[in-house]
Every structure is written in structure tokens, then in C-alpha cells.
Amino acid sequence: MSMDIILTFTVISILLVVSPGPNGVLILKTVPMHGKKNAMNNVFGIFAATYLHGVLSFFGLSAIILSSAEIFMVVKILGALYLLFLGLKAIYSIFKKDEDIKETLDKSIRKEKKRSHKLSFIEGFLTQLLNPKVSMFYLAAFPQLIDFKNAAFSEIFILTSIHAFTMGIWFTFFILLLGKSTKAMSSKKMKNIINGLTGTVFLYFSYKILSIETNSK
Numbered sequence: 001m002s003m004d005i006i007l008t009f010t011v012i013s014i015l016l017v018v019s020p021g022p023n024g025v026l027i028l029k030t031v032p033m034h035g036k037k038n039a040m041n042n043v044f045g046i047f048a049a050t051y052l053h054g055v056l057s058f059f060g061l062s063a064i065i066l067s068s069a070e071i072f073m074v075v076k077i078l079g080a081l082y083l084l085f086l087g088l089k090a091i092y093s094i095f096k097k098d099e100d101i102k103e104t105l106d107k108s109i110r111k112e113k114k115r116s117h118k119l120s121f122i123e124g125f126l127t128q129l130l131n132p133k134v135s136m137f138y139l140a141a142f143p144q145l146i147d148f149k150n151a152a153f154s155e156i157f158i159l160t161s162i163h164a165f166t167m168g169i170w171f172t173f174f175i176l177l178l179g180k181s182t183k184a185m186s187s188k189k190m191k192n193i194i195n196g197l198t199g200t201v202f203l204y205f206s207y208k209i210l211s212i213e214t215n216s217k
Helices: 003-018 022-033 036-067 070-096 099-107 117-129 133-144 153-180 186-217
Strands: none
Touching: 003 133, 003 153, 003 186, 022 036, 022 117, 022 153, 036 117, 036 133, 036 153, 070 133, 070 186, 133 153
8 A cells, every 4th residue: 555545644633533423423522411521431332443444344245346336336426426416514503693602511410410431432333333424434535545346454454443543633732632621622713624624635535536537437
């Protein structure tokens, strides 16, 4: 696997991870309610579920390409359209009226209760496992970077590890930041910067994938 592929996937992973999603909402909820330790167990669960996504994506895509090239092409196009959707959604959110996240949290965090680290792990695991954004991301990105006719599982492992460790680093930083200020990552300006950047890049990769499909006909 070339360094160019690794760098490309790393950039896409970073943009996906920092874009708003259910994992970030979970961390945003856990830190004030149950503390940073439980939030880190959320992260460990997210980390583990990411590898399961990678395994399922590898065997699923391999089965598709071996059974039907036409179906595989449809999957690639759907992946490109999903990236298009993510890009448009991110850009559209810039123009939406800002919501006060802290005010929403204040209604539900007053009741403090203990929870086991195992429960926090499971919560993070299920949040990531049931997140269609991850599955569609792999279905969109992997076929562009890996030759599935001659693919080795080690290639999927490397790319999945990049994604998993990117999330681990980002959410650890997020937890430490939330421990000091809940407002820091929820300001309108910060969300607009993140959404504008991720939206533009998702649109670019969607266009790139669709162009490849058109040129291959």
C-alpha cells in the first residue's frame, strides 16, 4: 500500500471524525453527566466497533465484487452520492439557525447517577456500530483506494486502524476540552468552520468518485 493512499485516507478520516455526528453528541452528554472516565470508556467502545465495521466492510465488499461487477459499481455510485449528501448537509447547516446545546444539556444533566465503565463502553460500541455514516464511509472510500480483486486483509486493517486512532485522539482531546469548557466546541463560529471545511471536501470526493465511474464507461 502506497504512502499516497495512506495520506489520502488519513485526511478523509480526520474530516469525517471532526464533523458533527452521534459519537460527538454521546461524548458531549457523557462528560457533564458521568465524568471524563466514563467518556473515555465511550471512546474505547467506539474504537472497538470501528474495527468490526472494517471487518464487515472487507468481507462484504469482497463478496460483492466476486459475485457481480454491476452490483459493485452501483455500490460505488451510492457511496459517492452519500458523500454528496454529507457535503450538502454540512454546508446547509451553516445557514441554519444556531441551537443552544448547553441549554439542552442543562435540562437533563442535573440528575447525577453512577454508571459502570462497562455500560459506558457498550454505549460507545453500539453508537458507533449502529452508525450508518461509518458503513457508508467505508463502502465509499475503500473501493477507491484498494484493489479488492487482490486485496489483503492487512490493507483493510491499516486503513481501519488509521480511522480508529484518529477518532481516539480526537475524542480524547474533545473530552479534555469539554472538561474545561462545554462552550468551546459548540459555538456557532466553530461549527461553521468545521461544517464548511468538511462539506467542501466531501463534495470534492463525491465528484471525484462519480468522474471515475463516468470515465470508466
